[in-house]
Every structure is written in C-alpha cells, then in structure tokens.
Amino acid sequence: MTRIPLTARGAEKLRDELKELKSVRRPAVIKAIAEAREHGDLKENAEYHAAREQQSFIEGRIAEIEAKLSNSQIIDPTKANANGKVIFGATVDLADANSGDEVTYQIVGEDEADIKQGLISVQSPIARALIGKEEGEVVDVVVPGGTRELEIVEVRYQ
Structure with a gap:
C-alpha cells in the first residue's frame, strides 16, 4: 500500500x-x-x-x-535537506504576477488540507506545480479559474 x-x-x-x-x-x-x-x-x-x-x-x-x-x-520539513526547494511540509510565500496579491501556503497531506488556514494538499494543482521549485522562480498553475502565474517569494521549513 x-x-x-x-x-x-x-x-x-x-x-x-x-x-x-x-x-x-x-x-x-x-x-x-x-x-x-x-x-x-x-x-x-x-x-x-x-x-x-x-x-x-x-x-x-x-x-x-x-x-x-x-x-x-x-515528514518533518525542518530535517529535510531541501536546499531552498519546495518540498512536502514547506511553507511557501507566493505573489500573483498579474494582481500582485500575496498568499502563504503550507503543503500538507490530504487529511490536513484546509485552504482557510493556508494548508493545501500535496495533491492540489498549486502544490504539484510548486514541488521542486525554488525561491524566485515563476510557475504557471492551472486552476479551475484559469492559469495563474505565481512567483515563489520565500520557502520556509517550519
């Protein structure tokens, strides 16, 4: 399993x-x-x-x-040697390239996800687009409302 x-x-x-x-x-x-x-x-x-x-x-x-x-x-992200990359458990500050809006998400397991608390599932389109990327990179994320261009402002392992 x-x-x-x-x-x-x-x-x-x-x-x-x-x-x-x-x-x-x-x-x-x-x-x-x-x-x-x-x-x-x-x-x-x-x-x-x-x-x-x-x-x-x-x-x-x-x-x-x-x-x-x-x-x-x-998985404890504080013990992972991720070298600034987005991994499971990381907290990521993002800026929307079009609107300038900033959001913060932590990538968590499906059972933990709660968008109102900034916790997104590792299976979500945003998380899948972010995994493996680094600070400063811009990613295109296909979401139900269309494609969003998000810049990774900061990656933290808490």
Whole structure:
C-alpha cells in the first residue's frame, strides 16, 4: 500500500480524533443503543436505527484513521535537506504576477488540507506545480479559474 505523507501536526490531529472516537463517542453511542433497545420493538424504533447508523459511522471512521496512521509517513520539513526547494511540509510565500496579491501556503497531506488556514494538499494543482521549485522562480498553475502565474517569494521549513 502507498505511504500517506503527513506532517507531525497532521498525525497528532488524527491521533486526537481517534482517541475522541474510541473513548467518548463510541461509549456514548453504545449507551444510546442500549437505551433505545429498552423501548421495545426494534423494527419501528427510530432512535435505535439512528444510533446503529451512528455506530456504523464511528466504527468506519476509526478503521479509516487507524489505516491512515499505520500507512503514514511522518515528514518533518525542518530535517529535510531541501536546499531552498519546495518540498512536502514547506511553507511557501507566493505573489500573483498579474494582481500582485500575496498568499502563504503550507503543503500538507490530504487529511490536513484546509485552504482557510493556508494548508493545501500535496495533491492540489498549486502544490504539484510548486514541488521542486525554488525561491524566485515563476510557475504557471492551472486552476479551475484559469492559469495563474505565481512567483515563489520565500520557502520556509517550519
């Protein structure tokens, strides 16, 4: 199976979610199922069916997180010898060549991506265009809105 790249922060978030699911949400749904069973006929018991559906979701998410963590590769960009190149985990300051707008993105794993926080997936068009490039280079990025010309202003490994 393919290794899933994660930053240390991303792996920690997944571990925290797994702990929450196992220690809080799973016991709560088991209790809800037991209470719903006490109401009698299970065929027409909406509370029971809703609780079972919730339990199925929780168990599926637990299995998904455990699989991701067991197949993950934690990458620490501060320990990589990237020589100024954009790599997984790097934080990149970009300037739009046309508008002059500046943005900062950190390239992270798919599960960590959150554009509102400046975290973009390594699978995104912008990240794929940036990987391997250096400060001062200009890259053309094909995005849903067309092609953008972005200059790499600074690359940081935090």
